[in-house]
Amino acid sequence: MSEVQIKKLANGLTMIAEPMADVSSGSFSIRLPAGTARENIGLNGLSSIMTDLVFRGTEEMDSRTLSAKLDSLGLHYNSGSSNLYSSFSGALVADKLGEALKLHADVFMRARLEEEQFELCRESALQHLDSLEDDPRQKISMLAFENFMMVPYGKPSVGKEKEIQAISHEDALNFYKRFYNPNGAIIAVAGAIEAEATFAMIEENFGSWQGEKLDVLPKAKYQCLNSHQHKDGAQIHIAMIYPSVNIHHEDYYKAKAAVAILSGGMGSRLFTEVREKRGLCYSVGASHTMIADQGLIMGYVGSSPDKAQEALDVMKNEFVNLANGISEDELDRAKIGLRASLIMQGESSGARAGGCAGDYALLGRVRSLEEIEKAILDLSVDDVVGFAKANQPEEFTITTIGAKELI
């Protein structure tokens, strides 16, 4: 595997390139320091509106021309906002990467941001928010993060109705000026590419981009609120969160393995106890994730009103029970699962571009797949149980949507 190359431009933009053998595709993953944590108080939803608005025309092209250009490249595209960043990622045939990135330089530096288009973006954001009422599985994790974190973190990217209504065109212009900014921005590219040529191409397109130095965001803190939203549905949707370590902590991989034991494959504890043995749900799982620098473990289950309390109790018990011990076989299964998904990730340029940008955003460097693999394979049963003991859930943030409240 080729080495990952990293280079920083004078304007603060970090470039990352990972050349890959045996693929013809090229993927990019761009992070701009324009996440929800940067929204002013009372303007939640602005970050996400901006990811829509910036593509509605540049100095040279209107919205339709820009869309047609992107389509002509066969670009497969995703954009969105999280706490720290707005992300723009795409995959296409590698020889067209340059053209795709050039269009992004236009979008990040020379977007039109017309008032009429802003109004449409705001209306779209309201429509999207409203549609989540019919999608409780999506809505529950948003509510759960907000319950768990203290502001400015945990805010949903989709925003809140009153706050979206309060956002003005001027707010949008200011947000673009301040946070569509090369300081702290990352462009990662992976696939059938050559690192030096890729850097030269990025520098040519983004080298003249300038922006102010941004304030450092406050440290993340959690608060553990609970909430219940009444909805006469066929299932009660339950999310539970408790704090864990972050990626800088020496126990990080122990935490990852612990969650894989709970929810890696279909032989893992949650699937076995909640679904296979008791038939309490269709969908159940847990994940280890981070919001800014706060690590957390989140579980989800959806279950009928007559079974939901039992499903919640069994799940809580499984989280607590980790500290009472795990078997060698369980750890081996978790390791193999993590290793296989790492190797399969290494086959996909999109997964690698995202991995490079994500690692750099969190760590200021990019871990090689070998480094991650070694850290996982070196873990012992005592390591993982030790982590579970030190990180016992003292209280859960419990968020529910459904026909009745649980205890």
Next chain:
Amino acid sequence: MEFKTETLENGLTIVGEIMPLSRSAALGFFTRTGGRDETAEISGVSHFLEHMMFKGTKKRTALEVNLEFDRMGANYNAFTSEENTAYYAAVLPEYVDNALELWCDLLRPSLRVEDFTIEKNVILEEIAMYKDLPQFDVLDRCRKLHFGDHQCGNSVLGTVQTITDLKCEQMVDYFNARYSPDNMVLVCVGNIDWDDFVGQVRQHCSSWQAYKPKRILSDFAGTGMLNVLSDEKIQREHICLMASAPSAQSDKRYAASLLSNIIGDDGNSRLYWQLVDTALADSADLEYDSMDGTGAFYCYLSCEPEKADRVLDIAKKVFANIRTNGVSEEELEGSKNKLASAMTLSGELPMGRFVPLGYDWIYRKKYRSLADSLKELQGVTVKDINAMLEQYDFSNLTVQGLGPCQRLG
């Protein structure tokens, strides 16, 4: 990359696309069975059976099956549609033999009553989950409305009633009638030693008995009916429109894929500019579903109930406009680029080639490399699309509404 195929004496076909440089492999079975092959009494049995397939065999308990997949680090699952049930796993090359032996064993399941009774609850939870998602429910209802008495209108999940009433013996009978080796295809892609693979399949599957199961095949143009189910608990109005489309065997299917992309891709399409860009709807898309002997276009719209009539009217005008004026060269090129790029990107991974390979065999008994498929796609002209529009013109639309509205149109 090399294509291979072999058929055993009992009719089980094996197809493979061998990529020696891959870091993984994908393998699994396609069975030509689904909702359309069920009677009303056992509605949902295909999908329930797919779940039961993981519950063990004479050699393995349910828990052992799950543990064994996990010990390979397999990325595995299964899905059931109106007409196919597929079981698949992506594994590292060193686990191909193990994964193959496991699938071959699982596809002759024990179907024990104890497991059946517990799993019934899981199926009922799955039905409940989809009931809470009107964006899925409306498509299911529209399919039923569109196909009327035709088998393709059968529900995949079944109902709470049919699942509750279903008996294990009925499932055993259904299994015996449908999982015949001549009704199945074993597909493998990636880093695989073909001769060795085929030798092992012979060992595991030669004893399977064949009995030539049948399927009722007929085309159906759709009822063109309108139905509105009013439910105040739902926030948005969810609308599904269906129209007839070319079948999976038709040479018009690439034209149909391109047309549905031009009309209803989720960005830069006719419906997008009319309804999503303008913030009238939060979703407005069109999908083409090619099926055995028939086919359908599905259009899904979601909006505020107050705007439902307007949104529906605009969508209908989009279809009328296409019918009268056809599509432009520029639109066609854009959609070709999007679809070709999607096929190329997913074709880089073994799992991405698994499904196209399976469908080419199940429906057409023919191998197409990625390059063949791209060539066919690129060969479609504006004339081809306009010719297809003469037969499939969106004039007979079936419409299902689900949400607060009492009536539509």
